[in-house]
Amino acid sequence: MTFSLLVHDRETGTFGGAAATGSLCVGGWVLRGTVDSGLSASQGTAPSTFWGEDALTAMRGGESAAEAVTRLTGADPGCGHRQLSALDPRGGTGAFTGADSIPVSGHHTEPGLVVAGNMLGASTVLPALRRGYLEAAGSMAERLLAGLRAADADASDLRGLQSAALLVLHPEAPPLSLRIDYSEAPLDALEALLARATGSPYADWLPVVPVATDRTRAPAEAPTVAGRAPIRR
Numbered sequence: 312m313t314f315s316l317l318v319h320d321r322e323t324g325t326f327g328g329a330a331a332t333g334s335l336c337v338g339g340w341v342l343r344g345t346v347d348s349g350l351s352a353s354q355g356t357a358p359s360t361f362w363g364e365d366a367l368t369a370m371r372g373g374e375s376a377a378e379a380v381t382r383l384t385g386a387d388p389g390c391g392h393r394q395l396s397a398l399d400p401r402g403g404t405g406a407f408t409g410a411d412s413i414p415v416s417g418h419h420t421e422p423g424l425v426v427a428g429n430m431l432g433a434s435t436v437l438p439a440l441r442r443g444y445l446e447a448a449g450s451m452a453e454r455l456l457a458g459l460r461a462a463d464a465d466a467s468d469l470r471g472l473q474s475a476a477l478l479v480l481h482p483e484a485p486p487l488s489l490r491i492d493y494s495e496a497p498l499d500a501l502e503a504l505l506a507r508a509t510g511s512p513y514a515d516w517l518p519v520v521p522v523a524t525d526r527t528r529a530p531a532e533a534p535t536v537a538g539r540a541p542i543r544r
Contacts, residue, residue: 312413312468313394314428315341315352316440316458319402320451321423324481326350326398329455331475331497333430333468338476338490343367346480346523349376349400355393355429356413362387362395370399380405394418396425415469432466439465451479452487452505460498475501482523 315330328350330341343363344350348371353363362383369379376397384390384407391411396418398404404425406418416429419437424444426437443461447454455477463472475497479487489508494500507513519530 312356312430312470313337313341313354314431314436314440314459314462314468315354315396315426316444316455317350317352317396317398317404317425318444318451318455319398319423321402323451325451326480327451327455327478328352328398329459329475329477330354331459331463331468331472333470333473335474336490336492337474338478338488338492342476342478344478344480345371346482346486347371347400350398350478350480352396352425352427353393354395354427355409356411357389357392359387359389359393359395362393366395366397370397375399375401375405376403377405380407384409394427394429396420396427398423398425428462428468430469432469436462436465436467450509452477452489452509455479456498456502456505459501463498472497477501477505483525484522485517485520 313332317328319326328342330337341352341354348367351363351366366379376399380395380397391409393409396406402423404420406420406425408418412429415431415434418427426440440458440462444454444458447457476490489504491497491500521528
């Protein structure tokens with residue numbers, strides 16, 4: 312019911328995740344991540360949000376992605392209906408596809424990259440997702456979106472798409488977490504939201520908010536807009 316991509320860009324140190332599905336709210340169900348834990352994607356016909364959270368806890372504690380995935384999936388008698396992907400802080404990957412996942416389903420792992428999906432339109436979707444990301448130019452978010460578009464242009468989710476999401480993490484930048492919970496064209500909506508979230512005026516305040524490498528960062532004085540009161544969230 313979902314295809315997802317988790318990546319680590321060694322050149323920039325950036326982590327990125329993206330997912331799309333023919334159902335609602337893929338971001339809230341599937342993607343999890345922090346800069347000190349890595350990323351996870353938990354999906355399937357009966358997805359476990361516990362898997363996603365527990366994988367992050369395990370990787371933050373020092374387990375590799377492969378070790379965390381093996382331990383968590385092996386302890387769950389309902390694992391046949393689920394998928395789990397993980398990417399640890401060192402770029403290691405792990406993935407599991409339950410035997411009862413709706414075909415076409417599967418996963419692919421390599422250093423710094425893991426793709427997974429179920430209820431796909433064809434077996435070519437995951438290679439297209441991987442290739443779309445790797446061959447794209449631009450920011451991490453733009454390359455993730457390119458991967459989703461390539462998968463959708465191939466054979467997509469068997470039902471088409473209704474939601475999409477992406478997550479980008481870097482220790483020296485605020486997290487970028489964007490979700491389209493429902494749309495008849497979720498990738499177009501995600502692209503439009505990405506443009507707004509990374510452009511002025513929204514992005515103008517991001518250089519002064521706390522980040523992993525500076526958890527107390529703040530502006531020298533209260534920001535204002537055209538003489539108005541200080542901006543507040």
